[in-house]
Amino acid sequence: MITFRDVHKAFGEKKVLAGLNFSVHSEEIVFLLGTSGTGKSVTLKHIVGLLRPDSGNIQIDNEDITGYSEEDFALIRKKCGYVFQHPALFDSLSVFENVAFGLRAHGELQESQIQDKVTQSLELVGLRGINEKYPHELSYGEQKRVSIARTIAPGPSYLLFDEPTTGLDPITTNAVNTLIFKLSRKLGVTSIVVSHDMGCALKIADRIIVLEAGRLAVDGNVNEIWSCSQPLVKSFLEEVRLSGVDIKRFDEENPHS
Amino acid sequence: METLIEVKNLEFSYPGLPLFKETSLEIKKGEVFVLLGPSGSGKTTLAKLLAGLIQPKQGTVLIEGLDIFDPKVPPLKRENVFKKVGMVFQKNALFDSLNLLENITFPQKERLPERSQAERLKRAQSLLDRVGIGSFPTLFPDEISGGMQKRLGIARALALDPEILILDDPTAGLDPVTSRDIADLILELQKEKNATAFVITNDVSRATQMGDRVGLLKDESILLIGSPEEMKSSQNPAVKQFVEGLLNGPFGDYQMEVS
Numbered sequence: 001m002i003t004f005r006d007v008h009k010a011f012g013e014k015k016v017l018a019g020l021n022f023s024v025h026s027e028e029i030v031f032l033l034g035t036s037g038t039g040k041s042v043t044l045k046h047i048v049g050l051l052r053p054d055s056g057n058i059q060i061d062n063e064d065i066t067g068y069s070e071e072d073f074a075l076i077r078k079k080c081g082y083v084f085q086h087p088a089l090f091d092s093l094s095v096f097e098n099v100a101f102g103l104r105a106h107g108e109l110q111e112s113q114i115q116d117k118v119t120q121s122l123e124l125v126g127l128r129g130i131n132e133k134y135p136h137e138l139s140y141g142e143q144k145r146v147s148i149a150r151t152i153a154p155g156p157s158y159l160l161f162d163e164p165t166t167g168l169d170p171i172t173t174n175a176v177n178t179l180i181f182k183l184s185r186k187l188g189v190t191s192i193v194v195s196h197d198m199g200c201a202l203k204i205a206d207r208i209i210v211l212e213a214g215r216l217a218v219d220g221n222v223n224e225i226w227s228c229s230q231p232l233v234k235s236f237l238e239e240v241r242l243s244g245v246d247i248k249r250f251d252e253e254n255p256h257s
Numbered sequence: 258m259e260t261l262i263e264v265k266n267l268e269f270s271y272p273g274l275p276l277f278k279e280t281s282l283e284i285k286k287g288e289v290f291v292l293l294g295p296s297g298s299g300k301t302t303l304a305k306l307l308a309g310l311i312q313p314k315q316g317t318v319l320i321e322g323l324d325i326f327d328p329k330v331p332p333l334k335r336e337n338v339f340k341k342v343g344m345v346f347q348k349n350a351l352f353d354s355l356n357l358l359e360n361i362t363f364p365q366k367e368r369l370p371e372r373s374q375a376e377r378l379k380r381a382q383s384l385l386d387r388v389g390i391g392s393f394p395t396l397f398p399d400e401i402s403g404g405m406q407k408r409l410g411i412a413r414a415l416a417l418d419p420e421i422l423i424l425d426d427p428t429a430g431l432d433p434v435t436s437r438d439i440a441d442l443i444l445e446l447q448k449e450k451n452a453t454a455f456v457i458t459n460d461v462s463r464a465t466q467m468g469d470r471v472g473l474l475k476d477e478s479i480l481l482i483g484s485p486e487e488m489k490s491s492q493n494p495a496v497k498q499f500v501e502g503l504l505n506g507p508f509g510d511y512q513m514e515v516s
Contacts, residue, residue, distance in 0.1 A: 035434045035435060036432045036435060037402060123516055124515060124516065125513065126514035126515060126516060140296060140297075141513065145513060167430045169294075169296050169459035169499070170461055170499060170500065170501070170502035171499060171502050171503065171508060171511050172295070174502030174503070174504060174511070175504055175511040175512065175513050176513070178504065178512075178513065179513040179515065182515040186515050196433055198433070232434070235434050236433060238437075239433040239462050240462075242461075242462035242466060243462045244465060244485075244489035244500065245461070245500065245501050245502070246501075
């Protein structure tokens with residue numbers, strides 16, 4: 001479980017988090033939605049200690065991490081895998097070495113164990129036989145999957161996705177969104193997805209948290225969001241209506257997956 | 258309505274990557290035509306072809322009846338046509354070392370030497386005001402947000418009072434609220450001048466909001482869909498796959514298996 005209690009964060013004059021409170025429970029898929037600049041990515045960065053709060057506290061698995069040292073955060077970062085918006089692969093490393101990189105950095109594994117974990121992680125995201133390829137030889141979708149394999153290889157219990165579908169076409173968006181759902185359930189991890197895409201959230205989220213001006217504005221399940229009259233939520237729902245697509249829950253469409 | 262832009266039997270490819278084959282398109286004066294298509298299908302390339310930034314292998318692009326790639330056309334005549342075109346680039350392509358105001362005076366200096374510097378400045382400030390970023394004209398592009406950079410790109414494209422707007426994914430990467438604002442702003446400015454717009458996007462909501470007519474890039478050609486309403490009710494499998502984001506269909510299998 002991850003809990004934010006009255007977290008404040010400012011950059012100079014600019015207050016980004018202004019008393020943020022929320023919790024994410026074990027094995028949930030939670031979407032953090034909001035317009036640009038409302039602190040969604042800043043929230044994710046606080047979880048892995050890339051940013052520290054000015055005040056308030058953050059707990060992960062009932063431990064207060066607010067005062068953690070850099071060394072303490074090494075453990076948190078092993079527990080919380082971060083998937084960047086763009087694949088951010090190392091161009092000069094093969095697919096295998098990209099996925100092995102984090103495992104080697106943790107420095108506790110034998111080479112044979114690394115081999116096994118890399119292969120397992122790549123297979124988990126549906127990639128086989130591309131170990132020796134380089135990022136430029138892969139499609140965008142494949143690069144995205146390699147980056148996710150790299151994140152899951154150390155066995156995190158939390159997956160943090162920073163705008164995984166922003167800027168993608170609708171087909172790739174749906175493919176990535178579906179992958180997030182299947183992978184989260186398969187691994188039994190807790191996923192936090194920072195996004196602008198209400199359609200994606202309505203398809204796979206267990207809970208949707210809407211941030212506005214650095215605070216929690218709305219927190220609800222999909223049904224509650226559909227009937228919510230909060231202006232920002234309505235504005236996001238309007239976007240779904242404009243797309244004209246009939247949103248179906250992934251788990252209802254695919255009951256056995 | 259008269260045809261303003263006419264693309265006839267266009268052929269274009271990058272080495273090993275064919276993009277267009279016998280592609281044709283007509284856009285009428287005052288019309289907003291939205292082109293959808295998956296990443297890598299050639300949308301930006303088509304925008305560059307229309308703007309005369311790259312040359313087709315074959316085929317013609319006529320703007321106001323002038324064949325922009327015809328080597329026999331005098332350069333001055335071609336130049337006069339391109340003066341009427343304003344382009345917004347996907348990645349903004351702003352001048353990093355110029356402040357907001359200077360980003361808009363610069364193209365005027367290049368293209369409209371007859372305008373006085375005082376007039377250019379006045380025009381630049383009024384455009385910044387118009388797109389809602391007029392209160393900090395001396396900031397630099399990297400000091401403003403992504404949405405503001407888009408607004409600056411739009412203001413710059415309008416500096417020469419274009420009759421034709423070529424907009425390459427003008428809302429890419431923006432949140433839906435900002436995207437909708439920017440799209441509204443573009444439509445407002447387009448309507449004021451009865452300008453003709455060619456808009457590229459992969460966002461179906463934007464196509465609905467902006468398009469008089471919508472097309473989809475498929476099989477190296479433009480599939481004309483019709484109005485946004487026709488797009489939503491279309492039974493064409495490619496249109497359905499794109500609009501609904503279906504993982505299987507004419508665009509291929511996008512399924513990402515988890516095993």
